[in-house]
Amino acid sequence: MSSAYNHARPPAGAASLPAPDDPVAARLQESARRMAGIAVFSGVVNVLMLSGSLYMLQVYDRVIPSRNVATLIGLSLMVLCAYLLQGYFDALRSRMLCRVATLFDAGLQEHIHTALATLPLRGAKPMLMQQPLRDLDQIRAFMSGMGPTAFLDMPWIPIFLIALFLFHPLIGFTALAGTVAIIAMTLLSERLSRGAAKTAMDLSAQRQVLADTTQRNAEVIRALGMLDRFTARWSRANERYLRENIRASDVSANLGSGAKVLRYVLQSGMLGLGAWLVVADKASGGVMIASSIMMGRALAPVEVALGTWKQLVAARQGIKRLREICKATAPPAAPPVELPRPSRELSVQNLSVVAPGMERPIVSNVSFALSAGMGLALLGASASGKTSLSKALVGIWQAASGVVRLDGGALDQWRNADLGRYIGYLPQDVALFDGTVAENICRFDETATSDAILKAARVAGVHDMILRLPDGYATRIGAGGMSLSAGQRQRVGLARAVFGDPFLVVLDEPNANLDTEGEQALTRAIQALRAAGSIVIVISHRPSALAALDMALVLYEGKAIAFGRRDEVFARVSNASRQIAERQAAAAPAVARRAAAFEGAAS
Missing domain, CATH: 1.20.1560.10 (ABC transporter type 1, transmembrane domain)
Incomplete structure (x- = not known):
């Protein structure tokens, strides 16, 4: 199994080659070529299957009439050898089918994992998100079973x-x-x-x-x-x-x-x-x-x-679905030129965002620009589009219209792996993974150095907290970080977001589960990031997380209604809120008089 998998892995440098338009069809063609070699063994097996009939023919027509025991012994030894050869080639054929199926599976692993990681971002129904893996298992099970042997035997x-x-x-x-x-x-x-x-x-x-x-x-x-x-x-x-x-x-x-x-x-x-x-x-x-x-x-x-017809039907349907899913989730072609690390500005131009699988835009025509070292407070009531905007800024959701640029380059002009190094992101659901604290901080980068991990932990103010864990940085946190408290998960997630000195850092409710010590560490982290030339965008309803920011953007029903210096925006929002409250207070007596008149008329 391991050798088959290793043979299916692409050679060094193959990752840079363009992927075929239909990877499933390409793997099926490779499997068909391998099946051609297995068909030779099927021919040998089928020819040897004639030995039983020929043996009976000779026994009844030659041995019994002549009563020749020597002939019977000779024929019996010959048919025994034929049966042994038939069993050997039949077992060899089954083993080869198993390896062909394994190579088919291994050759699609990269595409399947890409589909599993992409389908949730495309608004796929929950029942479809794990379907590629189930389909691949069904296809491999059929290819390695008795089904193909029947079709290999039919031509004979x-x-x-x-x-x-x-x-x-x-x-x-x-x-x-x-x-x-x-x-x-x-x-x-x-x-x-x-x-x-x-x-x-x-x-x-x-x-x-x-x-x-x-x-x-x-x-x-x-x-x-x-x-x-x-x-x-x-x-x-x-x-x-x-x-x-x-x-x-x-x-x-x-x-x-x-x-x-x-x-x-x-x-x-x-x-x-x-x-x-x-x-x-x-x-x-x-x-x-x-x-x-x-x-x-x-x-x-x-x-x-x-x-095996039931398995054949399931495999055929799985191939059809798998081809459609792999085509729909195929990654875009890699940009021909590797852009340098962004270091100057973030520019958002007429950005509209639609949730995957939906049609109505959540964010409409938002435009703003930030220079290196700036910090933006992204404000607005619930369901105003703050989280949706943050997902578009880091490339999770594609823009329905408009564009997000880093140093003038649109996000799709970077390779995903390169762009990920330049972006830090802390979602509301921190989403840690089963592994050690160090692995989660360094984003499971096997080439990450201890100095880089320690630097991220210190910037996030979480180094001392990690040392108090049972095994320090080697502490395994379980699936979803279940062995950590909510506040600890959020602080480790912040260290992951700042790992590698990202240029753009987006933090969605980063202090939702933090105590006073954690909020102070968050403020210091934002200040350190800005001092290092990073752009920091924070979504929060608690003022303590906004103290280290100098800009503010207010969203209302998906539209930007205010953008500028933080204090100026806060003052404008406060004045607008006060004016609305005064108008409502002034209108209250008139409403009361109309209500009283209505009640009098009704009585």
Whole structure:
């Protein structure tokens, strides 16, 4: 397995080559070329399958009439060797299929992971977010199973039919009619099972989404007494899946059993036909037995195909979905020139932002510019578009219109890995990962130095707190940072945001879970970043996080209504709020008089 994976990894420098338009089709073509080599072994296996029929033919037509034991022993040794060779080549073929499937999987890992990381940013439904991985598992399972062997064996069916024609034309025509009947049943299986298999697969994905949601929110479900309700939802989803799965299995089982019965009928019919030919002195007893065995061998690949048809349908549907998803989530072509680290300004020009999967803009025509060393307070009421704007500034969400520029270059002119080094981001949900504190701070960069990690921790004011952890920087924090408190997670997230001296740092509610010590450390971190020439943008409803900033931008219903020096903007907002309050107070007596008059008229 490891060797197969290593062979599938691209050589050094291959990452710079443009990815094919359809990576799934490219990997399938590679697998098809490898299958061509396996087909040679299938030919050897099928030729060796004739040995049993030939052995029976010789025993009945030569050994029994002559009563020659030496001939029987010689024939038995020969057929034993043939069976051993057949078993060896059959096992070798299965092992090769497993490796072809592994190479197919390994060759798509980069594209699959890109799809998994991109689908949530495109507004994909939850049931689709894990679908690429499930599809890849289904395709690999089919490619490494019995299914491909049936299709590799089918081209050799004519060999058995020709041999049966050589025994007697009537035997050959009977075998041909039976083969046509089995193939017709295979095509009927394809038509009837397609819809049921697709529905069962979709319901399975929905059930998996519900299971993931329950696991992710287990604490809330338990604390708020929602366990019984979610159990009922799970039961309904599981019942729908099981019902459709039974329907798909019934179709497959009925057709598979029908094909098996037809095969038994043909084998017995072939035996009866051979007996009639023997009685009529048109064939020997050996032909009667050999033709029955050979008929079973000829139809075996079709029966195997019917037995694995459900997996084949699932694999075909998975390939179709996988091709569409990989095309839709393919990363843009890498810029031909690597731009230098930005160091002068951030410019936002007529920026409009739409949430993935939505149509109505959340942020509309926002424009502002910041120079190196400036700090911006991004203000506004809830649902005014602050977080949406911050996601567009760091490149998480694509701009519906307008552009975000760093030193004059639009964000898409940088490679994603390069842009990530120049940006620091702390979301509301800190989103730490299973690993050590040091790994989370350095963004899991294996080339990061201890000095860079310590510098980020000290800038964020979290160094002493980390030293108090059980294993210091080597402390494993668990999935989502579960071993840390909310405040500790936020401070480690701040250290991650400032790692590598980023030019643009965006902090969304960075002090939501901080105590007084943490807020003081946050203020010092913002001051240190600005002094180093970074641009810092902070979203917060608590004034303590805004003290170290000099600019302010106020959003109202997705539009910028004020931008400028912090104190000036605060004064304008305060005056506007006071004027609104005065107008409301002045209008209150008149409203009261109208209400009293209305009540009097009503009485």
